[in-house]
Amino acid sequence: MSCRALTALxxxxxxxxxxxxxxxxxxxxxxFSPARQAPDFSLQGSDGRELKLSRYRGKVVVVGFGFTSCxxxxxxxxxxxxxxxRELGAAAADVQVVYVTVDYERDVPERMKxxxxxxxxxxxxxxxxxxxxxxxxxxxxxxxxxKQYGDSYTYAHSSFTYLIDRxxxxxxxxxxxxxxxxxxxxxxxxxxx
Amino acid sequence: MRPRTLVLAVLAxxxxxxxxxxxxxxxxxxxxxxxxxxxxxxxxxxxxGDKVDILPNRIRLTLGLRDTxxxxxxxxxxxxxxPTLMMPGQSFRLPFEKASEYxxxxxxxxxxxxxxxxxxxxxxxxxxxxxxxxxxxHNIG
Numbered sequence: 092m093s094c095r096a097l098t099a100l101x102x103x104x105x106x107x108x109x110x111x112x113x114x115x116x117x118x119x120x121x122x123f124s125p126a127r128q129a130p131d132f133s134l135q136g137s138d139g140r141e142l143k144l145s146r147y148r149g150k151v152v153v154v155g156f157g158f159t160s161c162x163x164x165x166x167x168x169x170x171x172x173x174x175x176x177r178e179l180g181a182a183a184a185d186v187q188v189v190y191v192t193v194d195y196e197r198d199v200p201e202r203m204k205x206x207x208x209x210x211x212x213x214x215x216x217x218x219x220x221x222x223x224x225x226x227x228x229x230x231x232x233x234x235x236x237x238k239q240y241g242d243s244y245t246y247a248h249s250s251f252t253y254l255i256d257r258x259x260x261x262x263x264x265x266x267x268x269x270x271x272x273x274x275x276x277x278x279x280x281x282x283x284x
Numbered sequence: 285m286r287p288r289t290l291v292l293a294v295l296a297x298x299x300x301x302x303x304x305x306x307x308x309x310x311x312x313x314x315x316x317x318x319x320x321x322x323x324x325x326x327x328x329x330x331x332x333g334d335k336v337d338i339l340p341n342r343i344r345l346t347l348g349l350r351d352t353x354x355x356x357x358x359x360x361x362x363x364x365x366x367p368t369l370m371m372p373g374q375s376f377r378l379p380f381e382k383a384s385e386y387x388x389x390x391x392x393x394x395x396x397x398x399x400x401x402x403x404x405x406x407x408x409x410x411x412x413x414x415x416x417x418x419x420x421x422h423n424i425g
Contacts, residue, residue: 121378232369234389
C-alpha cells in the first residue's frame with residue numbers, strides 16, 4: 092500500500108471514529124475522556140467472597156463509597172440505584188452495584204450485607220482494613236473525613252458514584268442527587284455497548 | 285431645540301434603546317462549556333511552594349447558555365480536580381439540566397467543598413439585564 096493510500100485510510104478511520112463518537116448518545120452523568128481503566132481492588136465482599144472489581148468484567152458496574160450509618164446521602168443513593176435497576180427490568184441482570192465502605196470500624200461484611208439487602212439483594216458491599224480502604228479511596232479520588240460527635244462519629248465523604256463499562260473502564264461520574272430515571276438512562280446506554 | 289437639549293435627548297434615547305436591547309434581545313452563547321484547565325507544570329509549582337488556585341470555590345452556570353462544566357488536566361501527573369481524580373491528559377465534561385445549587389467535596393479547596401450554582405435560563409427582561417451585567421463585570425474583572 093502506498094504512503095498516500097495509507098494516509099487516506101487512516102484519515103477515513105479517524106473521521107469514522109469521530110463521527111461515531113459524536114453520534115453517541117449523551118450521558119446525564121459527567122463523562123471522562125479518554126476513559127481510564129478502573130483500578131482493581133481486593134476487599135471483603137458482603138456476599139462472603141473476595142470482592143474484586145475484575146470479578147464483574149462484562150457487566151456495567153456502579154461503584155459508590157459510603158457507610159451504613161450514613162443518615163442521608165447513602166440511603167438516598169442506594170434507594171435511587173435500586174429504583175433504577177427496577178426500571179431497567181431484565182437488563183438489570185447485567186448491572187452490578189458495588190458499595191465500598193469508608194467506615195472500617197463498624198462496617199463489617201455481615202453488617203454491610205444486612206444494610207444493602209434492604210435496598211436490593213444484588214448489591215455487594217466492600218469492607219476492609221483502614222489501610223485497604225484508604226488505598227481504594229486514593230485510587231478513585233474519594234475523600235472521607237471522620238467527624239467525631241460526642242461518643243459517636245460520622246463521615247463527610249464524596250457522594251458521587253462511578254459508572255464503569257463492560258470493559259472495566261471508568262466512563263462517567265454521576266453526582267449525588269440524580270434521579271433513578273437519569274441512572275436508568277445512562278446504564279441503558281452503557282449496557283447497549 | 286437647543287443643542288444641549290438635543291444632546292441630552294439623544295443620550296436618553298440611546299440609554300433607553302440600550303436598556304431595551306439588554307432586556308429583550310435574545311441571549312446566545314457560542315459555547316455551553318465553562319472550561320477550567322490544570323496547566324502543565326502545576327504539580328511542580330505546588331511542590332515548590334506556589335499557591336495555585338484554578339477552580340474557584342463557587343462556580344456559576346446558566347441553563348441553556350453555559351451549563352456544562354469542563355475540567356481538563358494538562359499536567360503530567362494525576363490531580364484531584366473539583367470533585368474527581370483526573371489522569372494526565374484527561375478531561376471531564378459534566379452537563380447540568382436542572383437549576384439548583386450543587387455541592388461537591390473537593391480537597392483542593394480549604395473549605396473542603398466546591399459549590400456549583402446552576403441558574404435558570406434568563407427568560408424575563410430583568411433576568412437578561414442581570415445576566416448581561418454580570419457577564420460584563422466578569423469579563424472586565
